Amino acid sequence: MPNTTPHPPVLCSFATSTELCDAVAHFIIKAQKEAVEKKGRFSVAISGGSLPKQLNALIGKAGVKWDKWQVFYADERVVPLDHPDSNHKLCMDELFSKVPIPADNIHPIDPSLADDLEELCDAYEKELIREFAQKDSARFPIFDLILLGVGPDGHTASLFPGHALLTEEDRWVAYIEDSPKPPPKRVTLTFPVINHAARVAFVASGEGKADTLKTVLDKPEEGLPASRVRPAHPGQLYWFCDDAAVSKVEYPRTQYKL
Numbered sequence: 001m002p003n004t005t006p007h008p009p010v011l012c013s014f015a016t017s018t019e020l021c022d023a024v025a026h027f028i029i030k031a032q033k034e035a036v037e038k039k040g041r042f043s044v045a046i047s048g049g050s051l052p053k054q055l056n057a058l059i060g061k062a063g064v065k066w067d068k069w070q071v072f073y074a075d076e077r078v079v080p081l082d083h084p085d086s087n088h089k090l091c092m093d094e095l096f097s098k099v100p101i102p103a104d105n106i107h108p109i110d111p112s113l114a115d116d117l118e119e120l121c122d123a124y125e126k127e128l129i130r131e132f133a134q135k136d137s138a139r140f141p142i143f144d145l146i147l148l149g150v151g152p153d154g155h156t157a158s159l160f161p162g163h164a165l166l167t168e169e170d171r172w173v174a175y176i177e178d179s180p181k182p183p184p185k186r187v188t189l190t191f192p193v194i195n196h197a198a199r200v201a202f203v204a205s206g207e208g209k210a211d212t213l214k215t216v217l218d219k220p221e222e223g224l225p226a227s228r229v230r231p232a233h234p235g236q237l238y239w240f241c242d243d244a245a246v247s248k249v250e251y252p253r254t255q256y257k258l
């Protein structure tokens with residue numbers, strides 16, 4: 001029998017935010033290189049919150065093949081794409097407006113479907129099927145990389161503690177209308193999609209996340225959403241954190257090699 005147990009998470013911690021962002025950029029470029037060498041493109045899902053700003057070391061960096069990127073959102077707030085709450089707007093402002101990525105390679109949700117979230121999710125699933133072209137042959141898309149953040153309550157993407165969406169087993173994209181963090185209407189990649197990725201990387205910084213990360217990393221049995229991210233074999237989970245965010249965590253660190 002093949003060993004299908006998920007690999008344990010790899011936790012890397014850095015003294016400064018510059019070191020953290022440099023390592024994240026290095027890691028992303030390495031993942032991109034492997035994907036482009038294998039299949040000529042790089043599929044990545046990106047979160048909102050504090051993450052887009054932490055990708056700033058990619059701007060102007062040699063080796064980034066922006067024309068090969070296919071960008072989806074790990075979650076999105078159902079608001080117009082130019083609304084201050086939009087994760088797409090945040091990613092555009094912080095990163096994509098500053099780099100030569102073709103507009104067609106970025107895949108936002110369709111907010112004109114905001115009155116029918118079922119249809120909005122179906123439309124986004126179809127967008128994913130166009131990229132992965134495999135809904136019939138494989139059960140879930142396999143992203144080369146999914147980049148996640150973690151909220152103080154342990155939520156990730158728009159998967160919140162105690163919410164029914166945590167047990168979704170079928171949909172690729174699902175919606176919530178009662179998000180405890182505003183805005184209430186959101187869509188999110190589901191756990192089966194996140195846990196089929198080749199790599200998933202959390203990026204977390206600041207002492208405000210210390211208690212949350214202690215629970216997520218040292219007490220995964222408590223089942224916070226971020227602890228439920230365990231990419232299936234041979235996928236790998238990474239945590240890129242600053243020292244403040246993991247100041248209370250006992251889980252062993254791995255030295256990141258640039």
Ligand SMILES: O=C1O[C@H](COP(=O)(O)O)[C@@H](O)[C@H](O)[C@H]1O
Nearest residue numbers: 047048049050051149150151157
């Ligand atoms: O609402 C959201 O929050 C999480 C965490 O955000 P952070 O600001 O604490 O990093 C984020 O990952 C998610 O994409 C966003 O919609």
